Amino acid sequence: MKKMEKTNVMRVLDQMNITYREHTYDSTEAISGTEVASILGEDPDQVFKTLVTVGASRQNYVFVIPVTRELNLKKAARAAGEKSIQMIKSKELLPLTGYVHGGCSPIGMKKYFGTFLDETAMLFDTILFSGGRIGFQVEMNPEDLRAVIPFEYADLCD
Numbered sequence: 001m002k003k004m005e006k007t008n009v010m011r012v013l014d015q016m017n018i019t020y021r022e023h024t025y026d027s028t029e030a031i032s033g034t035e036v037a038s039i040l041g042e043d044p045d046q047v048f049k050t051l052v053t054v055g056a057s058r059q060n061y062v063f064v065i066p067v068t069r070e071l072n073l074k075k076a077a078r079a080a081g082e083k084s085i086q087m088i089k090s091k092e093l094l095p096l097t098g099y100v101h102g103g104c105s106p107i108g109m110k111k112y113f114g115t116f117l118d119e120t121a122m123l124f125d126t127i128l129f130s131g132g133r134i135g136f137q138v139e140m141n142p143e144d145l146r147a148v149i150p151f152e153y154a155d156l157c158d
Contacts, residue, residue: 059082064151118156
């Protein structure tokens with residue numbers, strides 16, 4: 001059996017001795033989070049996507065929400081204390097975070113941005129999110145994420 005390749009996200013979690021499960025799927029391009037949940041046989045409400053935004057102040061923020069939902073920009077702005085928030089352009093994602101669309105994780109970005117996790121994450125013992133590369137997901141307890149990056153729970157979706 002070939003040893004699984006580790007992503008930066010997994011290396012960070014290993015260094016911090018944080019328990020997680022790796023999930024992989026075959027894909028070379030970004031697919032929707034609901035497709036990822038289906039391929040992995042997981043509850044789509046338990047699979048989260050990482051969205052990067054910019055506020056009216058020009059500050060960037062990260063929102064981690066269920067793949068089945070849409071980010072409510074008004075709620076996101078309220079959570080971040082901004083007048084307004086908008087999604088960053090796709091071409092800005094890689095230079096800003098170090099991640100490509102479909103492989104963006106809240107862990108291991110080039111620099112830390114204020115991060116918000118949808119409050120529905122509290123309903124689950126574990127959630128899944130990108131392992132930092134297309135085809136890789138990590139599953140962990142949402143509270144364990146706090147040891148890696150500071151975040152706030154918030155009502156973020158419609």
